[in-house]
Amino acid sequence: MAAPSTLIDTDSDEELPAGWEERSTGGGRVYYANHQDQSTSWSHPRTGKRKRITGELPFGWSKAVDEKGRQFFVDHLNKRTTYTDPRLAFAMEESSDPTKLAQRFDAYSTALHVLQGRDLSGQYAIVTGANSGIGFETALGMALHGVHVVLACRDLKSGNDAASKIKKRLDQAKVVVMQLDLASLRSIQQFARNYTLREWPLHMLVCNAGIFGAPWELTEDKIEMTFQVNHVGHFHLVNLLTETLKKSAPARIVMVSSESHRFIDFYSSKLDLSEVAMPKDKFWPILAYGRSKLCNILHSTELNRRLSPHNVTCNALHPGNMIYTGISKNWWPYRIMFLMVRPFTKSATQGASTSMFCATARELEGVGGMYFNHCCACMPSDEAQNTELATALWDHTDNIIKEALSNNSL
Structure with missing residues (x-):
């Protein structure tokens, strides 16, 4: 994959720059697509972090395949479909030390x-x-x-x-x-x-x-x-x-x-x-x-x-x-x-x-x-x-x- 292009500053390190999109592979690895130069990167274009999707789909969701063989996701509770894996929002950072547990929540978490x-x-x-x-x-x-x-x-x-x-x-x-x-x-x-x-x-x-x-x-x-x-x-x-x-x-x-x-x-x-x-x-x-x-x-x-x-x-x-x-x-x-x-x-x-x-x-x-x-x-x-x-x-x-x-x- 190509290296990320020069970036414009945003309000948050985690926010993707304009023209970038977060996607996932069938195996759960998260990657980033740059629509401006048609390149992709395994690392977040701002933070350099690598992430992976783990675990089951959220409650009420299921997977399906369309007529072209593309995987999509069905939200049965809200009766809608999407090609974006809903677990992307909860992807975990890949760690070089698998025994180290990240502190995911704090006093403000619900x-x-x-x-x-x-x-x-x-x-x-x-x-x-x-x-x-x-x-x-x-x-x-x-x-x-x-x-x-x-x-x-x-x-x-x-x-x-x-x-x-x-x-x-x-x-x-x-x-x-x-x-x-x-x-x-x-x-x-x-x-x-x-x-x-x-x-x-x-x-x-x-x-x-x-x-x-x-x-x-x-x-x-x-x-x-x-x-x-x-x-x-x-x-x-x-x-x-x-x-x-x-x-x-x-x-x-x-x-x-x-x-x-x-x-x-x-x-x-x-x-x-x-x-x-x-x-x-x-x-x-x-x-x-x-x-x-x-x-x-x-x-x-x-x-x-x-x-x-x-x-x-x-x-x-x-x-x-x-x-x-x-x-x-x-x-x-x-x-x-x-x-x-x-x-x-x-x-x-x-x-x-x-x-x-x-x-x-x-x-x-x-x-x-x-x-x-x-x-x-x-x-x-x-x-x-x-x-x-x-x-x-x-x-x-x-x-x-x-x-x-x-x-x-x-």
């Missing part, structure tokens, strides 16, 4: 940015707390890209309202609402039983639901509310669905944690398992939340250690600071505080981007036991990296559930 160009038809997912906020945006993005999504919600009415909103965006969306109350081991068991009876696979389990700022209260299982909803409930849910995840492998578990895991006590950064569920006389809502979020990361680490040999991986993440969702509803000062900082924080759909990245990113195939923020792997606290503590927490939580179930059966 859930739909992460899913651009993806067709996830045939995949099944469960998203807990999917009726609002980050959970809703996660479920919405998945459904818009072909995933069969179960909205696992405590309140069926709000869950059905959320499903209706998704259906308004895409009538063909596959969404099902199922009741799940993480404050009830009985409800969790019923949910898992109902899901298993449907004989659906499970490729993505997003443990998103949580509460923040709740006062001290015992659940029906006699477990402190924040600790049960944020940690124990998801622990029990994952255990009950483990065999389904293994049969569906490769599968992923996504644990929504928080940077609050770094602040678990006023005086110590160490987690005392004997008081991981804070007793009433020492209860402080923010600290209870931080402890439960540390448990999420430790749980994720231990899950990945146990399940990765079965091609089921697990990663934990921080969605963003003080995102304005229903999580702050428990006390009016928290609602005011979250409202005041709203202009300076992520939106719910930006908050869902890291959940979506952990659940679907190709570069995370077979990768687990990590902690992500802004779609980027980062280091959690030293306590969160304590593998012995992760194992001890697993045993401690398992014993709490066994004791609660034993008492409930009396």
Whole structure:
């Protein structure tokens, strides 16, 4: 191919100069055609970058061949055709180091940015707390890209309202609402039983639901509310669905944690398992939340250690600071505080981007036991990296559930 001709400056390095067109070969390599001198180049005429198209066609697209044998693309959702491969917009730069992963997303990315160009038809997912906020945006993005999504919600009415909103965006969306109350081991068991009876696979389990700022209260299982909803409930849910995840492998578990895991006590950064569920006389809502979020990361680490040999991986993440969702509803000062900082924080759909990245990113195939923020792997606290503590927490939580179930059966 000929070398690119002299170029005129443009506003963006990625913008093609006048007379140039981006095209792709049948094998997915991107090239550039110069209509002025009838030349072509494998490299971008301004940046010199080389790109390649990877992955499946976007949801709703298919390939076809015309009477002259030329390949074209059909957009069934918008009922149009084009000879331009729609994946060109998402072509990836070819790297000389195949082990180096580019940082594709950041704090401003949304859930739909992460899913651009993806067709996830045939995949099944469960998203807990999917009726609002980050959970809703996660479920919405998945459904818009072909995933069969179960909205696992405590309140069926709000869950059905959320499903209706998704259906308004895409009538063909596959969404099902199922009741799940993480404050009830009985409800969790019923949910898992109902899901298993449907004989659906499970490729993505997003443990998103949580509460923040709740006062001290015992659940029906006699477990402190924040600790049960944020940690124990998801622990029990994952255990009950483990065999389904293994049969569906490769599968992923996504644990929504928080940077609050770094602040678990006023005086110590160490987690005392004997008081991981804070007793009433020492209860402080923010600290209870931080402890439960540390448990999420430790749980994720231990899950990945146990399940990765079965091609089921697990990663934990921080969605963003003080995102304005229903999580702050428990006390009016928290609602005011979250409202005041709203202009300076992520939106719910930006908050869902890291959940979506952990659940679907190709570069995370077979990768687990990590902690992500802004779609980027980062280091959690030293306590969160304590593998012995992760194992001890697993045993401690398992014993709490066994004791609660034993008492409930009396």
